[in-house]
Amino acid sequence: MSFRLTDHEGNEVGPETLIGRPSMVFFGFTYCPDVCPTTLSDISGWLDDLGDDATEMNVVFITVDPARDTVETMEEYVSYFHSAIRGWTGSEEQIAQVVRGFRASYERVPTESGDYTMNHTASVYLFARSGRFVSMIDNHEPREFAVPKIRRALEEET
Numbered sequence: 001m002s003f004r005l006t007d008h009e010g011n012e013v014g015p016e017t018l019i020g021r022p023s024m025v026f027f028g029f030t031y032c033p034d035v036c037p038t039t040l041s042d043i044s045g046w047l048d049d050l051g052d053d054a055t056e057m058n059v060v061f062i063t064v065d066p067a068r069d070t071v072e073t074m075e076e077y078v079s080y081f082h083s084a085i086r087g088w089t090g091s092e093e094q095i096a097q098v099v100r101g102f103r104a105s106y107e108r109v110p111t112e113s114g115d116y117t118m119n120h121t122a123s124v125y126l127f128a129r130s131g132r133f134v135s136m137i138d139n140h141e142p143r144e145f146a147v148p149k150i151r152r153a154l155e156e157e158t
Contacts, residue, residue, distance in 0.1 A: 001101035008075040008087035022153040023058035025125040029065035029118050030077040044082035049147045062088045064106035064120045066095050128156040
């Protein structure tokens with residue numbers, strides 16, 4: 001998988017950014033009314049449960065709404081959650097490429113107000129240090145199931 005995106009501090013990132021440390025990757029958008037803030041709050045709680053091990057994780061929130069989610073918007077949004085969470089954005093083409101690479105999905109859905117919302121994959125992708133896919137953590141998965149999955153990714157050898 002090959003892609004280039006920009007993190008919420010303006011740094012270029014790509015697949016190599018996710019290698020060498022276990023990673024959690026979640027797709028969403030800052031205007032999301034419920035799934036995204038709930039999931040990012042859940043992730044923040046899981047990271048709190050991991051204690052010092054949380055610093056070993058790459059935790060990435062990738063927007064599926066790059067038209068509204070600029071670097072500045074992502075920076076403000078991720079600041080409301082655990083400090084380990086990074087926000088990534090890019091052009092429409094870059095986002096489409098990364099979503100395809102992860103075999104995720106998203107679509108723009110018009111709303112009655114003339115605005116739009118985004119439907120998107122709502123699970124968290126979990127990868128080992130090597131970049132090998134380990135597991136998915138489902139939307140609303142209880143903490144007692146999610147945290148052991150993350151620990152397995154942390155413990156896996158490269």
